[in-house]
Amino acid sequence: ASIFFYAWGAPQFVFILLGSTIIDFFIVREIDRNTERKRKRLFLIVSIAMNLGLLAYFKYANFFIDNVNSLLSSMGVEQVAWTSIALPIGISFYTFQTLTYSIDVYRGVHKPLKHLHNYLLYIMSFPQMIAGPIVRFNSIADQIVERKDTIDDKLLGFFRFCIGLAKKVLIANVLGATAAEYLELSPDKLTFTASWIGIIAYTFQIYFDFAGYSDMAIGLGKMMGFTFPENFNNPYTSRSITEFWRRWHMTLGDWMKNYLYIPLGGNKVSSKG
Numbered sequence: 001a002s003i004f005f006y007a008w009g010a011p012q013f014v015f016i017l018l019g020s021t022i023i024d025f026f027i028v029r030e031i032d033r034n035t036e037r038k039r040k041r042l043f044l045i046v047s048i049a050m051n052l053g054l055l056a057y058f059k060y061a062n063f064f065i066d067n068v069n070s071l072l073s074s075m076g077v078e079q080v081a082w083t084s085i086a087l088p089i090g091i092s093f094y095t096f097q098t099l100t101y102s103i104d105v106y107r108g109v110h111k112p113l114k115h116l117h118n119y120l121l122y123i124m125s126f127p128q129m130i131a132g133p134i135v136r137f138n139s140i141a142d143q144i145v146e147r148k149d150t151i152d153d154k155l156l157g158f159f160r161f162c163i164g165l166a167k168k169v170l171i172a173n174v175l176g177a178t179a180a181e182y183l184e185l186s187p188d189k190l191t192f193t194a195s196w197i198g199i200i201a202y203t204f205q206i207y208f209d210f211a212g213y214s215d216m217a218i219g220l221g222k223m224m225g226f227t228f229p230e231n232f233n234n235p236y237t238s239r240s241i242t243e244f245w246r247r248w249h250m251t252l253g254d255w256m257k258n259y260l261y262i263p264l265g266g267n268k269v270s271s272k273g
Contacts, residue, residue, distance in 0.1 A: 005126040006089070013088040017124070020054060021098070025119045028102045032112045040106060047102040055095045058088055090130040096255055097123055101137040103259055110138045118144050127220035131213050133231035134251040136258070140226065149225030157222030164215025167208045175205035207236065210249065229254075 007014040024047055031043045088094075101122070105112045113119045122144050128135060182190075182198030214231035221228040231251050238244035245253055 002121065002124040002126040002129065006124060006129065009130075010089045016054075017088065017094065018120075020050065021120060021123050022116065024050065024098055024102065025113075025116050028105050028112050031102065031106050044102055044106045048099060051095050051098045051102075055091055058091055093129060093132055093134060094123060096134045096252075097137070099259060100134075100255070104137045110141045113141070113144065125221075125226070127224075127226075128217040128228060131210070131217075132249070132251060133214050133217060133229050134255050135228055136251075136255065139229065143226055147225035149223070153225065154223045157219045157224075159219070160222060161216050161219030164212045164217075164219060167212030167215060169212075172205050172208040172212055175201045175208065179205055203236075207232070 003014065003018070006017065027043055027047045027050075031040050031047070034040045034043065101112075101119070104110050113122065122135075122137065122140065123129070125135075179198050179202035182194045183202065185194060185198075211232040218228045218230070229251050231249060233247040233250060235244050235247035238247055
């Protein structure tokens, strides 16, 4: 069902996603099988390089070529022939989750999944594969293999899904239309009041859009026996930028903390050069 869901929205990319996921499954299996630290690290580097390479290629190739062509044009040199690359849906979230899998297995936080179809389910689980929340492997690994879905969970999940759908359709879409109406005004018609109405409408549009989708994903997961992490916690009630960061897209902040900030030394790195 998840593969069909992705193929419906991006049929030209589904085979790239499936191919890289299958390859990564066997690479991570070798990380777990090898006892020699150097070989484990080698396979980890291969896994990370493959996934980050796909992200970099699809997300930044157009940007890189455009800048190269601008430079060549200013020098009077013929530009590089290039066909613009379309961006696969959810490539960032796919990459984040594949990285958590390989890194968690390398760290010994959790054993890898035994069956390929379970790994495909983890990576391509349709409720959250397009726009999050980012689900870390160790937090959901046991639920992939065995989970319980009670009637209460299904009802709570359905209620949460309806709340998210209402946020998206009834609030975010309406505010989006209002924001576009004011922010697209010509400068001579953009008054002080109109500017603030547009800014406030856009501010709440992006929150209810992202939070609504997260609610829908969490609700769908709940209906199927999955417990996905919360992604937003009333961020606009924050009293500082730091608190806002902790409340906004919390799974992204958690991912960056555990897989980027802490491995690079966190706040323990010496400031002396």
